Amino acid sequence: MKILVCIKQVPQKDAPLKLNDDSTWIREDVSYEVNEPDAYALEEALRQKEKHGGEVTVITAGPARASQVLREALAKGADRAIHLEDDKFVRLDSANTARAIAAAVAPPLSDDNFDLIVTGLQSDDYGCAQTGVLLAEILGLPHATIIIGIEKTDGGLHLKRELEAGHYQFIDMKMPAVLTIQSGINKLRYATLIGIKQAKMKPMRKVTWAEVESKLSRNQQEIERLYVPQKQKKTEMIQGSAGEAARKLVEYLKNEARVI
């Protein structure tokens, strides 16, 4: 099975984020990590390869710093990587991101014929939950979202989809296909020392902005303003040492909220 995994680099969960000068994006001088659901998509791809043979390619669109998530993926066992490298990829809307990825894996830039394309169900930065689905539309492939189980069958794929409130559904589909993967589908592996060494020898193909630009269009949606959200409630913030805070909190619950 030839599998493509689309992964993204996002600010680290604990990174304190600040707004840029015109309040349309964050200041980029923070620590980054791989988008969590994408890590699960990669793990699932590696497991499928181990079971059924084949090859795993990872792709990302982002600045030079984003090559870090590709190197980590190679260290975990991916075979090769594609980096759409440019700062401008950061501010593309989902449709244009999907167009850029599609262009990088299709003629004339390449003629990879992937059996399966997987990606996380959404990113921790934008959270639009669209890129995977749009990639399927652009490539003319069927897709399925929020997948928490993948089983390869003779005819294609037997998949478990998560639905709301503890509901599930099995679906069947043929390959090639695009799947968006839910966090928790598997247990993530760590890169081994040997893996990290081997990663250095693995091929990483760079794709420039100019090579895909003709496939992009103007963003059809725009962030006008980014800001710290207004509070929906008046929150009573309690100060002090752990002991003091605990005392004040319990007092509040007893006398103000009257819940204990």
Next chain:
Amino acid sequence: MADSILVVAEQREGKLNRVSFETIAAAQAISKDTGWPVEVVLAGNGVSALAQELAQKAVAKVYALESPTLEAYTSDSYVYALKSFISEKQPKLVLFPHTYQVRDFAPRLALALDRTLISDSIGYKHDGGKLLFTRQMFQGKFAADVSFAGDAPWLATIQIGTFRGDHAEAGSALVENVAAAVADSPARVTPHEVFQEAKQAVDLSQAEVIVAVGRGIKEQKNLALAEDLAKALGGEVAASRPICDNGWLPLERQIGSSGQTVAPKLYFALGISGAIQHIVGMKGSRTIVAINKDAEAPIFEIADVGVVGNLFDVVPAVTEEIKKARAGA
């Protein structure tokens, strides 16, 4: 046709998804600002009765968009039918509830129409004639006002719980049955029945006090801290998704969009950041207490009372105070 708002309502297996009324409420609010009348479309097979139910709201019209291919949901049949329907009606704005089903087909539908979808909106603004949708970014640490840069129809999805379905204005509209466009080729995904995993042993929706832990708890053995607090309060332990994904607590104790929805008298969020998918499952709680080391964690936006601190210090101290208070009472 004149500018209008089209709400794409949702049903699954012959049952109306109640969040459809939230989206109608959103459309009614936008309609007040823009003057655009609201219409509703419900896709399915034999859904006239459900469309009648939607028609009890103050909307201009409800369309039952029907075909046997829409009996069970597939993205292919939905995209095909709705693309044709929307192309013909040319509404200014198309609104969907941000459900799993909508996440599955709406992006594709937007691109098939050569339009864009602003997903997961938690509000809107109508600013000097410009329509903006507000959505969370960076896991709720920031909000963004997003505008449409291209031509209508504009598509947007509305997060669950943003508008109140029971506030949707009542009225009486006409239902029109429309035969849906059907593709020549069959859907490429074969869906099977929707099911639930084994019956739940606990019913958290009945609990008066819930102590929920998140990834801040770090290790499974630290759950004892939450268990002690829950015991002192006579409450139940629950968790955010990553805790259940790790298998530290059973799925039936997961709170949020893919887990349980609860509204206890008292909800403790220990080391939970407050992602929207968690919030939708607990924001109806009467008193929400958040303990988090990050003063900027989004959970504080909906908490009634908050302590910024290390939960490993604060939680045991709270448990002691509760025990004292109980002993004194």
